[in-house]
Amino acid sequence: MVKIEDIQHYGKEHLETVAAAANTLQGGFQAIASAYGEYAKKSFEDGKAFVEQLAGVKSLDKAIEVQTEYAKSAYETFVAESQKIAGLYGDLAKQSYKPFEGLVAKFNPAAAR
Template sequence: MSQNLDFQALAKIPFAAATSLTGALTKQVAAFVTEAQGYSLAAFQSNLALIQKLASVKNVDELVNVQTEHARTSYEASIAWSKKVGELAADLSSQAVKTVLVSPQSASVSVKVPSVGKRLQATE
């Protein structure tokens, strides 16, 4: 059984997909890092403000109110941040899928698999 594989043409598909995916991945990772830095800074500032408020508390009711308000705002901030990170992850996965999938019309390489005898093409 003859093998009809053009290895140079076959190697071009994953290389092009990998380089395109790497660019999208780098951009999305930078967005993740930016979001994480922003959230960390905001959380640090919020905790610093909490310590300053706790230092000026004069009774237990005020202490409970300050802690409750801090817990509420911290929870809301963490939920908002997790939504942003979820959106970034969804964008990253959609970019990865778009990058890897090649439409059959633009597929320039046809590969004959010797054991199966069928031609493989990328599908949408």
């Protein structure tokens, strides 16, 4: 027979699990937003420096060289930041499901093995 206390305990446990997952999501989204902000700021500063450098160029060859260096640098930065942000999304997904592992194990003993 199921007791009221058991139901209340389960409800409290479930609520705590949901709160923990929400806190994890909040922190994860903050980290992702911060990473996007830092990348946007760096990209803007790099673009500004490129335009300033390009404005001081006296020859076509030097202009092409400056543009090539900027394109290469911008691509490398994009790839690195994309991998960093993808890693943050992966970490967020893993961390957000951790609080629920205990509940799943409780109802599915095969999952605990």
